[in-house]
Amino acid sequence: GVATVIQFIxxxxxxxRNERLAEFGTDLGIWMAKAARYQTAASNVKPWPWTDLD
Incomplete structure (x- = not known):
């Protein structure tokens, strides 16, 4: 949410748009998806820092 408000300002x-902040948002989304899949046992791939962020 904080990144969204900063990007809006x-x-x-x-x-x-701020490219670095937009890239951070993409990376955050990837990490959240990987973490959710791992925590729900839908995947055996651990999220960062145990694996690459992609």
Missing amino acids: IMAVQKE
Whole structure:
């Protein structure tokens, strides 16, 4: 949520998105999906830091 608010403010001020923050959001989504699959036993692939982030 914090990253979303920061990105919104940046876009309101600069009229363009922050690429590093957008990439962070993508990485966070990948990690959350991997963690949820592992915790529900839908996958044996452990999330980062035990495996690469992708």
